[in-house]
Amino acid sequence: MTRQELFSAIQRKRSFLCVGLDTDPSKIPGQLNGDVLAFNKAIIDATRDYCVAYKPNTAFYEALGLDGMRILKDTIDYIGKEHFIIADAKRGDIGNTSGYYASFAFHTLGADAITVAPYMGADSVQPFLNYPGKWAIVLALTSNPGSDDFQHGAVGDAAPLYARVMQRAQTWGSPEQLMFVCGATHPEKFAELRQLAPEHFFLVPGIGAQGGDLDAVCRHGMNAECGLLVNSSRGILYAAPDAGFAEAARAAAHELQQQMEAALKNYLP
């Protein structure tokens, strides 16, 4: 999916919602007997009108055992081609090895994008950029408490690490193939983040359970092609604990879509 196609989907749906398919079998309603694929299908059916992207986190599928990747693949196949699909895998290794991860995400799984950890530098990220129409989403400023440990750098540093990652990564790939992960738990940073990468899409986790501020992110972070994919996982997947889970997920996704429609009206330049 190209950047233009993604922006067209955002305009058509008046939404830049990404639904995080981080499915925990212990949180699935009892009636499904722990059937993750059945749960995912119900969530996808309930939410597909209100979102433009899905983001399964590979860890949740590895946790299902040796068949987990098959369940992930079946989930991705069920989503189909209308949505942007992100394998949230946070991979990264020396060059030839990253190439294998890219092949798995893009060919075996059929994802449009994969999240990538930048610690190992250029040759660990570049193999993900060799696939036309596919995307690498590089961790910049993440939403978790541990983002304080290294991403901001130390007192006396020339520039925060996240800024250096964003600047350097732009020499590796264009806004047509590279996005950045910028956590909604740092809303005060979004003006700076947008200045660092004016044209790139940001994948924004941290709304909902993690406490991020959607309006502040949009006010400071939106660009002329929206430039934001805002993720919600737990707030949608587990909106209700029992038989009504799909309806509740649909309502939660709809509510976010409406907030996003308002944000597009207010902040799209």
Next chain:
Amino acid sequence: MTRQELFSAIQRKRSFLCVGLDTDPSKIPGQLNGDVLAFNKAIIDATRDYCVAYKPNTAFYEALGLDGMRILKDTIDYIGKEHFIIADAKRGDIGNTSGYYASFAFHTLGADAITVAPYMGADSVQPFLNYPGKWAIVLALTSNPGSDDFQHGAVGDAAPLYARVMQRAQTWGSPEQLMFVCGATHPEKFAELRQLAPEHFFLVPGIGAQGGDLDAVCRHGMNAECGLLVNSSRGILYAAPDAGFAEAARAAAHELQQQMEAALKNYLP
């Protein structure tokens, strides 16, 4: 496996060799018809006398498709309990998600250790430290060219990023549960790296195809419990391209073991 057990194995075998099982089906001798498990078993049989550890890189098994993790699990089962087994996965995510990766590596696969990327900080690493007898091996200074991009920091920085990672990570876990990846392609750094973490084991890639200097690594990096696991992958796996591959792998592992025996005599304090 405890640190003492690992050091005992090193003393008994007079080796601190780790064999990297980064098996590429296109490089397997034709007689095996691309059977990665059969190749791995032959390599393990050929090398187990000369090494104390095996390190399969998960990317190579993901590249085999949806059944790749089963081949990895069968490989790990075949190695057995006498060797230290490292899942080279370079994982890392927000806390609860890293916990799933830990469960996969330690329970599903049965590895002793997993490599972990530190970019996301404390809560992304700590879930790997909740398993008694299991290890997290944190990327510090990697062996690839991209290690120059961020790990050394920028001009004017208070301290290189790799040093900050090593200092901070020591507040998360003890030398009984935490190791660091330190690439042999930076032999001139090993005195400093050892000073930063006097007691921790280092997993050292970059010997062989990547050009690292084994003697320099040992001279500057060895501590009283050896403190080094030096990896070789391609130099052993593909020592010969045809029917004699296993014998050639054995010879290559034996040669490294003999260099390591000499290094233990020369440098073990």
